[in-house]
Amino acid sequence: MHRLESHVDTSSPTYRAYREHNLELSAELRESLRSARFDRPQRALDRLAEQQKLPVRERLELLLDRGSPFLELMPLAANRHYDGEAPQALLVTGVGVVSGREVMVIANDSSLKGGAWYPITTRKIIRALEIALENHLPVIHMLDSGGANLNLQDEIYSTAGHIFQQQCHLSARGIQQLAVVFGYCTAGAAYTPTLCDQTIMVRERGCVFLAGPPLVKAATGEENTTEELGGADMHTSVSGVADYAVDSEQEALSLARDIVGLWSRREKSDSDRRVPEDPFHDPDELYGIIPDDIKKQFEMREVIARIVDGSMFHEFKPAYGETMVTGWAFIWGFKVGIVANQGVIFSEAANKAATFMQLCDRDGIPLLFLHNVTGFMVGREYERRGITKDGAKMLMVQANVTVPKLSVLCHASQGAGNYAMAGRTWDPRFIYAWPNSRSSIMGPEQAADTMTQVRVAAMRRRGEDPSPEEIALITEEVTAYFEATYHSYYLTSDLRDDGLIDPTDTRNTLGMSLSAVLNAPIVRQPGGVLRI
């Protein structure tokens, strides 16, 4: 291994222009996160206080170990959906430390809409549980939701069943679950606390039932109070649906910490580890390295040098398939194999990446993918040399290597290149995106060109003769659609990643993610490595 050399000129006009641009994106991201977490109308906060409920952030503070890091996941969920009326999809989730144990926390935010589930809320819970399952993270459910938003029931019901099924699978795999019931758990949601190992309920406010008093009255004529029908005392002393009744949220969270403290600690999976060391090159310089335009290229080694321990890197096949950088490094002391793009993927680059992934898989080394990929090379020469065959090899290896994978969308992530680099649909354990990143099936300009050609040809076949203005309008429409839907804020809103992160937070985010993934054993794959 040797220290990567940096060739960044921090006094150049380009560096300064990039830096100014990226600092603006950074400020925008910080403000978006702050707003999604904390901006609530005063009446919403007053209502919580009336109900003697704590805001979700205060609950988290009481639950998590003081001063410990919390890796919040999908914090900008739904920021571009539902007219912004469900910030964070009214749910907070992340990996935190409780009584010294890494856990997945899933907490409803009832400050708005009674903490109702939107379709994205459902998918966010499912993703959090999937992360817990894959990485063997115990789950703490902090429940306080009015239930599904019935105006959107179709989209919710089509996926929500996974939540309860995943809870059953977690149990079978020996991954603990604890529920703290702060508010309503009605209908399907009643199964979440009931499927947990242990459940705490807050008296007078927490309740669990298949149907609340109004629905029961409508169904059978029977009249009940909430406490009679599904309150803490009834469930802990009569039905046995829950285990502990407490008087306050503070007491509930203190008891939750006690319970987690009794869970056996997990041995982390073996992985070569070193004493962590800060990067030699300053991560703050990332702002001046990342271009101000998605089409502009940059040197990915400069990024690696600002993420890894000591900026130390051992590059594999440095002179072959140069649009792919592969090699080994340590992040927060954890060994990783890095696969990073330098733009377009050629055959040699795809083959190098495939071999490198096989090497890491055989040796049990987690993989980190740093995306800046515009796709596989197109054109006559490349088709004749079988670019698709080499792309297929990379995909085949990518799909079947089983070591933990982490992905970061650093800039462009387009077309099948996104799949080959373990994009969202290729199931990396964690995937993050930088605010400058963009991801779509193809670039907006290429799509606009193609769609315009197709539509104009169709119009001409129908005997119409579109004017230049009409043609320009088609191009404009397609471009606008692409610009909106390949934007990082839109993608994170729709949970295509586990969160937008500031480039300078990449190292810490990956360090926590690597720590989390090592809770699950790494299964080494027998088999030879092909020099393809």
Add this chain to the structure above:
Amino acid sequence: MSRPFEIGIDSERSHAVEVARHGDSATLTIDGRSYHGSLRPAGDGYELTLEDRTERVWTYVSGDTVWLHGFGACWAMSVIDPEKNLATTALSGDLASAPMPGTMINVGVAPGDAVAAGQTLVVIESMKMQSEIIAERDGIVDRVFVAVGETFDRGAPLVSLEIVAEPEEA
């Protein structure tokens, strides 16, 4: 068995070093001169014997720098990896050619312009991305082969620099 490598001291001087081990001792060749010696762990450092002289030395490794304390002084030493910069080794740099098929976006130089190594010559666009074509050496622009908006194939010449004759021995 011996292995040659290069060591830099206090980021100024660079020395060619070769170590040949025989049993507990070794022959050290530095810049062509040979020394016989041995190194044994001692306490939190080492005992270094070089010819007839024995001294206590201590080392501290930080990244790829080794700090050596001994002989009443301290040096920062770095091992220069022979594989380093392999990926960035440039060719002669007389001709900048197209790494892939594409379109010319911007031409920043004209024949006769003096350019410095690392300076952007032209910007090309291919596969949705713009790449800067960089001068690999200092020189004078001889010819620009492609105008803005024109397309080119892989390997097409883009910019050439005037060939510099090897200076003759005086």
